[in-house]
Amino acid sequence: MNARGRDPLQSMDPRARVICAAGLCLVAALAQAPVSVVPALLTPLVVGLSARFPFQRLLWTGLRLNGLFALMALSTLPFVPGPTWQTFGPISVTYPGLSLVGMMVLKGNALVLSCAIFLSTMESPNLGHALARLGVPAKFVALMMSVIRYIDVLQEEHGRMRLAMRARGFRPRLNWLTLQTHALGVGALFLRSLERAERVAAAMKCRGHQGLYLATRTLHWRRRDTAWIMLLVAVTAGMLWLEWKP
């Protein structure tokens, strides 16, 4: 919600959140040494913990992400040349291979965590406002907001269809009829969502919309937000120092 309470995340200006997420992602992506990715991993973690972020919501995403990494690790590890760390039968794992995989895991998790903590906790209109105010071209913001809006439309329409189907005795089972119903459902879903999107567009026109996205809410940059950015700069500086220190 929009109430800006004591929760450090909710009380943060959306622009500050976008800057923090973008900054952390950038440094995490550019870091060369594993130790300098650690701050990018720790910052969102600490912020998330202090804001009582429901981490269990991330569990599934995290598992899938790291599962993917495991697959990638298995397929790259044997082929990275360099001094050997251990040999497993015909496969030898090298030190450079280990550090490559380690970096991949660290960076990937840092990126996902930063976005999850700073961006996913924000309502989509706020994200739009923040981007618009940060100078992202209005057309791009409008496009992005339409996409987000359309996902909502799809989801709402899906919910309604499922209710309607269940009300008429549909129960998913492992049989041909269920499969047929699902196939029909997906087709109908897209058709209905398209039609609904057209009606939503009509409603927007009725209210003076001409294709550009305007921010409904005024954003208030506070001293606290500047403090957040300073913290980010400090983290970045720390990472640079870790990276370059002799």
Added chain:
Amino acid sequence: MSAPVIEVRGLTFAYGDGPPVLDALDWVVPAGARVGVTGPNASGKSTLLHLIMGLRAAQQGSIILYGRHRVTEGDFYEVRARMGLLFQDSDDQLFCPTVLDDVAFGPLHLGASPDAAQEAAREALAAVGLAGYEERITSRLSAGEKKCVALATNLAMQPDTLLLDEPTSYLDDRSRDRLLSVLKELPATLVIVSHDRAFLDALTRTRYHLEDGRLR
């Protein structure tokens, strides 16, 4: 004497290759009038309102609003700044996550500052009896509440003409009475499409009946 708000000449419309919904329809609504429109289901009442707002294009005929022929999207943009439409299905009308965003959308896009738009939204919400609903999630409201929010989205734009498509559906007695008094006080030309005779009797003197593609 000012030009009629709505003047429609020989309006003919069909969806795709379907049968004509409106068939050479003529209609004049003078400024300041309050008119009721009745007609059986599927007679084309909603379609007529959508055509007047420029949301669909007629195959034939002319639409003259506020004394000027309206053809292009730009013509209608000008009209929509002064003429509001309450959709029959509120789910079609509301599209923002929160109630406040939705109601403020219109004023904002007509050029109000964010603060002024929010103020207009709060006032409109209070007028329909929904003060305190600002941060509610629009899609989770009850059907009657949605109808009232949809009306507020129109009121916030301070239209001088309001087209209402079944305004009383889903409303309980209290909301219906509130709607009645809001519309009575509203200094606007009103076109009310409704199956609710008593409601039409209370608000309008002129009555039209749409059937077989024509208004009578």
